[in-house]
Amino acid sequence: MNQQEYEMNYQALIEHSSDAIIVHDPEGKILYANPAALTLIGDRSLEEAMKKSVYEHLPPGFSDRASQDIQKILEGGTLPALVATVLLANGDYIEVEVRANLVNFGGRSAIQIHMRELFDRAKLIESLKQQAEDLRRSNEDLENLSHIAAHDLQEPVRTVITFIQRLEMEKKETLDAEARGYIRTIEKAGLRMHQLLGDLRRYSRLNMQELRKEKVDTDSILDQILGELQPRIREEGATVVREKLPVVMADPTLLRIALQNLVENGIKFHRPGNKPRVVVAAFSRGDAWQFSVQDNGIGIPSRYFQKIFDMFERLNPPDAYPGTGMGLAICRRIVERHGGKIWVESEEGKGSTFCFSLPVDDTGA
Numbered sequence: 001m002n003q004q005e006y007e008m009n010y011q012a013l014i015e016h017s018s019d020a021i022i023v024h025d026p027e028g029k030i031l032y033a034n035p036a037a038l039t040l041i042g043d044r045s046l047e048e049a050m051k052k053s054v055y056e057h058l059p060p061g062f063s064d065r066a067s068q069d070i071q072k073i074l075e076g077g078t079l080p081a082l083v084a085t086v087l088l089a090n091g092d093y094i095e096v097e098v099r100a101n102l103v104n105f106g107g108r109s110a111i112q113i114h115m116r117e118l119f120d121r122a123k124l125i126e127s128l129k130q131q132a133e134d135l136r137r138s139n140e141d142l143e144n145l146s147h148i149a150a151h152d153l154q155e156p157v158r159t160v161i162t163f164i165q166r167l168e169m170e171k172k173e174t175l176d177a178e179a180r181g182y183i184r185t186i187e188k189a190g191l192r193m194h195q196l197l198g199d200l201r202r203y204s205r206l207n208m209q210e211l212r213k214e215k216v217d218t219d220s221i222l223d224q225i226l227g228e229l230q231p232r233i234r235e236e237g238a239t240v241v242r243e244k245l246p247v248v249m250a251d252p253t254l255l256r257i258a259l260q261n262l263v264e265n266g267i268k269f270h271r272p273g274n275k276p277r278v279v280v281a282a283f284s285r286g287d288a289w290q291f292s293v294q295d296n297g298i299g300i301p302s303r304y305f306q307k308i309f310d311m312f313e314r315l316n317p318p319d320a321y322p323g324t325g326m327g328l329a330i331c332r333r334i335v336e337r338h339g340g341k342i343w344v345e346s347e348e349g350k351g352s353t354f355c356f357s358l359p360v361d362d363t364g365a
């Protein structure tokens with residue numbers, strides 16, 4: 001490496017260093033500050049920093065000590081690493097570990113200072129723990145609130161539905177066609193609200209109930225699901241193809257809800273005039289099982305790949321494909337509670353594959 005290459009490498013090293021590095025002349029005037037130093041002391045640019053002296057970054061009363069240290073280095077002496085207080089551009093003080101040495105800067109002797117901000121690790125960890133606890137508690141409060149709200153709202157909605165149905169039954173003769181139309185609209189809206197509140201309750205309950213993990217044979221879970229969906233499968237003329245599914249460590253009730261939602265969606269979102277075909281499979285990725293539920297349905301535009309897992313997100317009008325938009329939000333919560341991930345791969349007009357992973361435990365399940 002020639003001298004020029006050496007200097008370029010040295011320059012790059014200093015520019016990219018995460019340590020704050022400042023070079024100043026024997027009088028303290030700043031000649032150079034690397035980007036980390038500008039960030040640390042809060043100066044906007046090198047030009048701004050170079051208008052100052054290092055003494056301006058010292059707390060009052062520290063100048064004499066600093067000037068003695070500078071003199072010692074200029075005379076060829078060395079200084080041990082020391083902890084110093086630095087005054088920032090915004091008026092705050094911080095503690096830093098400082099090392100200083102003599103350098104040649106543009107043919108003149110100068111002092112190069114390395115500074116690294118000192119964190120009180122224990123304090124930082126304590127405050128992060130506190131924040132996590134506050135967040136957990138506020139999440140719990142929100143969960144409780146939505147659960148109670150959904151529960152309490154279901155009661156008056158049920159009353160509205162009951163009485164509107166009674167009105168329709170008992171006063172049929174006295175009502176004209178327009179009034180009967182209004183009643184049907186109210187009843188439909190009431191039933192939908194009841195369904196939405198029910199799903200919201202189920203969703204918030206998911207986080208409150210304890211996760212009961214055990215060895216689960218997903219093959220027999222799929223047997224139960226397909227048994228239950230038989231009328232629907234027959235009605236739609238659907239085919240469900242299945243591969244051998246593994247034994248995994250999971251909460252059987254929750255896993256069944258997730259898998260059933262995905263299979264049901266695979267049957268439901270079929271193209272008009274096209275018979276649904278759903279393939280359920282799983283394979284081992286070593287550290288996790290990856291499940292997939294593939295269909296030949298309407299597909300999903302890629303811009304919605306994330307959004308569809310949010311609460312109440314629906315891409316299709318309820319008349320064409322009934323639902324509340326909570327199924328995938330429930331699936332995501334179940335999978336995430338097991339430490340896994342859920343995602344979709346899809347092509348519009350061709351079909352979708354919903355995949356989720358479940359971490360493997362020590363026994364390989």
Ligand code: ADP
Nearest residue numbers: 265266269308314315316323324325326327328
């Ligand atoms: P729901 O089925 O009640 O509408 P989900 O949360 O299960 O609610 O799904 C959210 C939305 O994602 C659906 O309304 C639909 O637009 C889209 N979606 C889900 N599964 C599929 C699928 N297999 N094929 C195409 N679109 C789907």
